[in-house]
Each structure stands twice: as structure tokens, then as C-alpha cells.
Amino acid sequence: MTDSEKPVREIRINPIVPSESVLVATARGMRPKKAEAPAPRDTRAHVDTCPFCVGNEHMTPPAIGTYPEGAPWQLRIVENLYPVLGDDRENPNLSFGLQQTIDGYGRHEVMIDHNQHGIAVHEMSEAHLALLFSTYRARMEQLYKSNPRLRYVLVFKNFGPAAGASIAHTHSQFIATPVVPDNVQDEVENSRAYYEKNHRCIFCTLIDEALTFEATLYDRESGEIRRKLDVGQFVIERGKRFIAIKPFASRYEWEVHILPLAHQSDFLAVTPEDIADLARILRRTMTRLDAVLGGAQYNYFLHSVPHAPNYANCGASYHWHLEICPRTSIPTGFELGSGLFVNTVSPEAAAAKLRAVPLD
Numbered sequence: 012m013t014d015s016e017k018p019v020r021e022i023r024i025n026p027i028v029p030s031e032s033v034l035v036a037t038a039r040g041m042r043p044k045k046a047e048a049p050a051p052r053d054t055r056a057h058v059d060t061c062p063f064c065v066g067n068e069h070m071t072p073p074a075i076g077t078y079p080e081g082a083p084w085q086l087r088i089v090e091n092l093y094p095v096l097g098d099d100r101e102n103p104n105l106s107f108g109l110q111q112t113i114d115g116y117g118r119h120e121v122m123i124d125h126n127q128h129g130i131a132v133h134e135m136s137e138a139h140l141a142l143l144f145s146t147y148r149a150r151m152e153q154l155y156k157s158n159p160r161l162r163y164v165l166v167f168k169n170f171g172p173a174a175g176a177s178i179a180h181t182h183s184q185f186i187a188t189p190v191v192p193d194n195v196q197d198e199v200e201n202s203r204a205y206y207e208k209n210h211r212c213i214f215c216t217l218i219d220e221a222l223t224f225e226a227t228l229y230d231r232e233s234g235e236i237r238r239k240l241d242v243g244q245f246v247i248e249r250g251k252r253f254i255a256i257k258p259f260a261s262r263y264e265w266e267v268h269i270l271p272l273a274h275q276s277d278f279l280a281v282t283p284e285d286i287a288d289l290a291r292i293l294r295r296t297m298t299r300l301d302a303v304l305g306g307a308q309y310n311y312f313l314h315s316v317p318h319a320p321n322y323a324n325c326g327a328s329y330h331w332h333l334e335i336c337p338r339t340s341i342p343t344g345f346e347l348g349s350g351l352f353v354n355t356v357s358p359e360a361a362a363a364k365l366r367a368v369p370l371d
């Protein structure tokens with residue numbers, strides 16, 4: 012039995028957000044939740060009734076942008092038909108006592124990620140993925156510039172019904188909000204506190220640890236080996252500029268994070284060379300996930316430093332990243348009630364399985 016096959020039952024603390032912990036419990040009897048049967052993927056190239064398909068452009072609100080410019084569209088950004096936030100002033104906020112509200116000011120847009128209906132990310136070319144990410148960058152920048160009230164632009168993708176995608180045609184979303192989402196705020200504030208204490212970016216430290224091959228923990232008194240850590244086992248992909256890591260305290264069984272190897276706090280600072288390598292690492296990572304899961308349904312989202320005055324000093328402490336969260340199970344009452352995520356596949360074993368997928 013190798014290290015990664017040993018049963019694990021331990022609570023792991025997220026190093027970035029210590030208030031978020033995960034119960035990793037791989038023993039068979041510990042399985043508290045049942046995976047949903049994976050829905051078959053809609054792999055059709057064109058669907059006559061799909062509002063996102065070529066020829067049906069009149070079925071969506073008018074395009075905010077199409078890319079590449081001056082050519083048949085490969086990407087198309089439109090207003091969300093059912094926005095969760097809007098920039099109209101119809102609903103002024105009325106606060107009373109403890110019932111404080113902030114009006115739902117913001118922007119909610121959809122980007123149609125490809126002109127082929129059912130194509131998955133790992134089936135897209137690297138050139139297309141580079142266009143996709145440079146368009147994320149360009150639109151994020153435009154949204155931040157469009158109104159100083161916008162403090163965060165969340166870019167995310169839901170793929171597959173288990174991940175909450177209501178339209179099968181591959182697409183991403185932009186939600187620009189006047190508040191910084193809690194998840195981002197926790198990361199930004201905790202990494203700033205870590206930096207103040209240690210003068211190092213905690214994400215860079217995590218990358219360094221992931222790239223360390225092996226560490227041995229000895230008992231201080233007896234000198235006996237307490238635990239051997241094969242730390243490098245969390246690396247899924249390593250490119251020239253990006254790394255894909257299986258987090259030690261993964262909330263989801265097949266969660267993978269992609270980070271730039273060199274410190275960078277703001278996704279808006281990426282160069283075309285960065286994006287080319289990111290496209291390659293993402294494509295390879297998604298190919299591995301798809302092979303292991305037999306059709307991955309997932310959410311991915313970009314976490315980057317907020318554009319808000321009180322985060323102006325986070326350039327050295329925060330490190331942007333892409334979190335990929337495949338959805339293979341539904342949360343149980345235990346998870347919802349306790350706030351403790353339960354992961355039934357040890358991150359070490361999941362990483363070994365993902366690494367073992369043969370790629371060309």
C-alpha cells in the first residue's frame with residue numbers, strides 16, 4: 012500500500028482561510044453522501060432552439076462584444092436575460108434597524124464561450140482558450156473602468172447540470188458587484204495578515220511547498236520518523252508560468268487550483284505569454300479531470316485582488332488563481348449544518364489518479 016492509498020480520516024485546515032476546514036474521510040463506511048448519477052453530456056455542435064447557437068443571435072439581448080473583432084464570432088458577450096444584479100435604479104434600498112441592505116447594483120453578463128454548442132473546455136484548442144482568457148481580462152478591465160462603484164468582477168463558469176448550468180451551450184459569466192464577495196475577502200485579508208507576519212505571500216509559499224519533493228517529520232524526543240510527507244504529490248501540472256495543484260485541504264473530491272508560478276496579485280496584469288501557458292495548463296488539467304470523471308461537470312472561478320480602495324496594499328500578499336471545482340456529489344445536511352466540507356477521496360490519491368492519465 013503506497014502512502015496515497017492509506018485510509019485517511021482527519022480534519023484539514025485550509026491554510027489560506029483557516030476558518031474553512033475539511034473532513035477528509037476515505038474509509039468506505041465514512042461516505043456520508045452519494046454521488047449523483049452523471050447526466051450524459053450534450054455534445055451536439057448545433058441546436059436549432061438554443062439561444063446561444065450560431066444563427067440564433069436574435070434570441071439573446073444585443074451583443075456587448077464579439078471576438079475576434081471583424082470576424083465570425085468565436086466568443087460573444089451579452090447581458091444576462093435574468094440578471095441577479097442590474098444597474099437600473101428601480102429598487103432603491105430601504106434599510107430599517109438590523110435589516111440593512113445594499114441595493115443590487117451591478118452588472119451580470121454572459122459570455123458564450125464557443126460557437127459549437129456542446130464543446131467542453133478540454134476539447135477547445137489552446138488558441139481558443141487563450142482568446143477566452145484574454146477576453147475575460149479585457150472585459151473585466153472594461154467593467155472596472157465603467158464605474159468606480161464596482162469593487163469586484165467575478166468571472167466564473169458552470170458546466171453541466173450538476174454545476175448549475177441552466178443552458179447546455181458552453182458559457183461563462185461576469186458578475187460585477189459593489190461589494191467584495193466573502194470568499195475573496197477572507198482570502199485577501201488572511202493572506203495580508205500572513206504577509207504582515209512573515210513578509211511572504213502565502214500562495215507563493217504553498218507553491219514552494221508543493222514543489223518540494225519530500226519532507227520527513229521526526230519526533231523531537233525519540234528522533235523516530237513520525238510522518239513522511241511526499242509534498243510534491245499535490246502537483247498535477249507544471250508549466251513554464253503556471254502550476255496546477257490539488258489543494259491539501261480540498262473541499263471537493265476533484266478540486267484543482269491553477270496559479271501563476273511568479274507572484275502576481277491581479278489577473279489584469281497577465282501578459283499574452285502568461286495566457287498562452289495558462290491555456291495549455293488548463294487544457295491539460297481539464298483533460299485529466301474529464302478522463303478520471305468520465306465527463307466532468309464543474310464550476311470554475313477566478314479569484315483576483317479586488318479593485319477597492321482598502322485593498323490597494325495587497326499587491327505583495329495576494330496571488331490570483333483559478334479554482335476548478337468538479338461537482339460529483341451533493342452537500343449533505345451535515346455539511347450544510349456544520350459548515351465542514353466532507354471529502355471522501357484523499358487529495359493525495361486524487362492527485363495520483365489525475366497525474367496517471369496519459370497525455371500526448
Ligand SMILES: [Zn+2]
Pocket residue numbers: 057058061062063064065127128129180
Ligand atoms: Zn447552443
Ligand SMILES: [Zn+2]
Pocket residue numbers: 212213214215216273274275328329330
Ligand atoms: Zn504570491
Ligand SMILES: [Zn+2]
Pocket residue numbers: 198314332334
Ligand atoms: Zn480562491
